[in-house]
Amino acid sequence: MSSLTNPPGTAVFHASLLTDQDIYLFKQGSHFRLYEKLGPHGMTVDGVTGTCFAVWAPNASAVSVIGECNHWQANINALQLRGDDSGIWEGFISGVTAGAKYKYRIVSRDGKIADKGDPFAPFWEVPPLTASRVWELDYAWNDAAWMAQRAEKNRLNAPCSIYEVHLGSWRRVPEDGNRSLTYREMAEWLPRYVADMNFTHVEFMPLTEHPFYGSWGYQTTGYFAPTARYGMPQDFMFLVDTLHQHGIGVILDWVPSHFPDDAHGLGHFDGTYLFEHADPRQGYHPDWHSSIFNYGRHEVRAFLASSALFWLDKYHIDGLRVDAVASMLYLDYSRKAGEWIPNKFGGNENLEAVDFLRRFNIEVYKEQPAVQTIAEESTSFPLVSRPTYLGGLGFGMKWDM
Numbered sequence: 328m329s330s331l332t333n334p335p336g337t338a339v340f341h342a343s344l345l346t347d348q349d350i351y352l353f354k355q356g357s358h359f360r361l362y363e364k365l366g367p368h369g370m371t372v373d374g375v376t377g378t379c380f381a382v383w384a385p386n387a388s389a390v391s392v393i394g395e396c397n398h399w400q401a402n403i404n405a406l407q408l409r410g411d412d413s414g415i416w417e418g419f420i421s422g423v424t425a426g427a428k429y430k431y432r433i434v435s436r437d438g439k440i441a442d443k444g445d446p447f448a449p450f451w452e453v454p455p456l457t458a459s460r461v462w463e464l465d466y467a468w469n470d471a472a473w474m475a476q477r478a479e480k481n482r483l484n485a486p487c488s489i490y491e492v493h494l495g496s497w498r499r500v501p502e503d504g505n506r507s508l509t510y511r512e513m514a515e516w517l518p519r520y521v522a523d524m525n526f527t528h529v530e531f532m533p534l535t536e537h538p539f540y541g542s543w544g545y546q547t548t549g550y551f552a553p554t555a556r557y558g559m560p561q562d563f564m565f566l567v568d569t570l571h572q573h574g575i576g577v578i579l580d581w582v583p584s585h586f587p588d589d590a591h592g593l594g595h596f597d598g599t600y601l602f603e604h605a606d607p608r609q610g611y612h613p614d615w616h617s618s619i620f621n622y623g624r625h626e627v628r629a630f631l632a633s634s635a636l637f638w639l640d641k642y643h644i645d646g647l648r649v650d651a652v653a654s655m656l657y658l659d660y661s662r663k664a665g666e667w668i669p670n671k672f673g674g675n676e677n678l679e680a681v682d683f684l685r686r687f688n689i690e691v692y693k694e695q696p697a698v699q700t701i702a703e704e705s706t707s708f709p710l711v712s713r714p715t716y717l718g719g720l721g722f723g724m725k726w727d728m
Contacts, residue, residue, distance in 0.1 A: 342370065342419035343409075343417055344364050345364050345409070345413075347411075349364055350409075350411050350413045350415075352629070353413060353415075353625075354413060354625060355625055356624075356625030356626065356628040356629045357625075359632045359633050359690050359694070360633060360640075361630065361633040362633050362634075362637045364381065365381045365382065365383065365415070366380070366382075366447025366448055366449065367379070367380055367423075367429070367445065367447075367448065367449070369424065369425065369461070369463060372421075375421045376424065377421035377422055377423050377424075378420055378423040378461050379417065379418070380392050380406060380417060380418055380419075380445075381416070381417040382406070382431055382445060382446070382447075383413075383414055383415050383416075383601075383630075384415075384416055384433055384596060384601070385414020385415075385597065385601070386414070386435065386436060386597045386598055386599040386601065387433050387435060387597040387598060388434050388435065389405065389432075389433075389434040390406045390416040390431055390432070390433050391404055391405040391431070391432045392404040392429055392431060392432075393429065393430055393431070393432045393442065394423075394427060394428050394429030394430065395427055395428050396420055396422065396423045396427055396429070401432040404418065404420050405418070414626075423461060424461065425461055425462050425463050426460060426461065426462070427460065428452060428458040428459070429458060429460070430442045430443060430444055430458055430459060430591065431443045431444075431445065433596070433597055433598065435597060435599070436598060439598055441590065441596075441598070442590075442591065443591055443596060444458065444459045444548060444549070444591045444592065445459040446550065446551075446593060446596075446602075446630065448460065448462075448551065448552055449462045449464055449552050449560060450462035450552050450555060450560055451548075451549050451552050451554075451555050452555060453555045453556060454536075454537070454554075454555070454556065455538065457538065457589070457591040459549075462559075464560055464561075464564075464641050466564045466565075466568075468564070468568055468643065469568055470568050470571035470572060470643060472572075473572065473574065474643065477576070477645060477697040477698075478696065480527070480574075480576055480645075481645060481646065481697055481698060481699050483724070485527075486527055488525065488528070489526065489528045489529070489578065490521050490524070490526040490528070490529050490530070491529075491532065492517070492530065492531055492532065493532045493543055493544075494507070494508070494513060494531060494532070495540070495543075495556065495557070497513070497517070498513075498516060500512075507557060508557070509557050509558045509562060510553075510557045510558040510559075510562035510563045510565065510566045511558060511565055511566070513557070514565055514570075517566075517570070518569050518572070518573035519573065521570070521575050522573045522575060527576060528575060528577070528578055528645070528646070529570060529577055530578040530579075530580065530646075530648055531577070531578070532580050533545055533547060533579075533580045533581070533650070534553045534554055534563065534580075535549055535551075535552065535554070535581070535582070536549025536552045536553070536554045537587075538591075538592070539587065539589075542587075544582075545580075545582055545650060545651075546585075546587040546615070547582050547586055548586065548587060548589060548591070548592040548593065550631070550634040550637075551634060551637050553642075564642060564643075567642055567643055567644065568643070571643065576645040576646065577643075577644055577645050577646075578644070578645060578646040578648055579638055579642075579644045579646070579647055579648070580648045580650055581634070581635060581649055581650065582650045583620065583631045583634070583635075583649065583650075583655070583687075584619070584650060584651035584654050584655050585612045585615055585617040585618060585619050585620070585651070585654070586602070586603075586617060586618050586620070587617050587618070588617065588618055593618070594618050600621075602618070602620060602621065602624075602630070603618035603619060603620060603621055604619060604621045608666055608667050608668050609658070609668055612654065612661070613661050613662065613666075614654075619654075621679075622677070622680045628683050628686070631683070632690055635687060635690075635691060636690065636691065636694055636695070639691065639694070639695045645697075645699070646698050646699040646700065646723075647691070647698070647699075647700050647701065648703055649684075649700060649701065649722070650703050651703060652684070652703055652704040652711070653703075653704050653705050653706045653708070655677060655680040655684065656677055656681065656684075656704070656706070656708050657676065657677060657706070658670060658675050658676070658677050659675045681720070684720050685715045685721050687700075687721075688720065688721030688722055689715055689721060692721070692723075699723040699724060700722050700723050700724075701723065701724045701726050702722040702725050702726060703726040704726070705728045708720075711725050
């Protein structure tokens with residue numbers, strides 16, 4: 328069991344990674360590198376090595392870290408609520424290092440208890456296990472040549488032929504229970520095949536952590552972690568690195584449109600409808616039986632935009648295919664009369680989602696101008712791939728359905 332550098336049940340508040348500016352931007356929905364501040368981060372406090380945890384749960388009455396470090400007991404490592412109305416709980420636990428498994432024990436204001444995974448966890452247990460894991464994302468990249476020419480390879484008038492891959496079923500190992508390839512095994516086969524077939528890019532169907540394999544990744548719980556089914560984060564980095572060394576760009580399918588209601592996930596996170604809408608006419612997706620993000624909540628917008636930039640930053644991803652954009656744009660998507668709420672002008676456009684997508688594209692192209700964003704959008708919604716300054720959504724391309 329790890330020990331604390333302060334009395335059990337309290338937090339080392341001065342160990343916080345958050346500044347006043349961070350909190351201001353977070354509240355405004357304009358902090359797009361939250362992965363550097365929230366979640367687990369290894370650090371040394373007063374000469375003691377451990378991990379600083381930070382989680383957004385504004386409506387909780389208590390939050391504690393439970394895990395291997397304290398034998399999953401909730402009365403040892405309580406986090407402290409910041410006094411700035413940010414709703415962020417944080418604290419430092421000594422002796423907790425990379426690989427440690429943990430969850431947040433969240434007590435709601437009405438006394439309900441839930442054990443939640445970390446929304447910002449960089450790594451998770453292999454499903455069906457559901458604990459988050461502390462992890463460091465250090466990696467020695469060898470794709471400098473690709474990164475230097477990426478803008479040229481990704482420009483809109485450059486040759487583009489995309490090979491779509493579901494990693495778990497692309498190739499199997501029949502002599503080993505017909506299992507899927509690992510990230511590193513995939514790196515031995517996929518880059519050469521794609522290059523030989525003259526494709527310019529690979530598009531991975533969602534690799535963000537997801538509890539239900541049958542969803543093919545489209546029911547995401549871990550927006551900052553590659554699924555542990557095929558290896559560790561550095562193993563996925565190695566796969567991306569190897570593709571780049573073969574001159575192949577990497578596009579990741581990214582799903583900001585909805586999330587599943589698994590008990591350890593984002594749903595009803597702090598005892599309230601935090602990431603999603605409370606009214607099922609806005610917050611429940613009838614086709615996929617999942618929850619819809621509340622794009623009007625500043626902190627949720629920052630969470631999603633930070634996820635997008637995280638993959639471009641930490642994993643050198645060259646483009647994001649944004650899934651199910653049509654379901655985000657229309658309030659009446661797959662709904663009958665009386666099952667949806669019109670916007671303030673009486674229309675069926677989701678104005679908050681439109682605003683989010685525009686801001687998302689602005690920030691992506693500002694921070695990573697050599698990448699592309701691609702909208703999987705199947706309707707006649709206007710100006711999807713036109714610049715925001717011309718009234719468009721700002722996507723670089725539209726996925727051909």
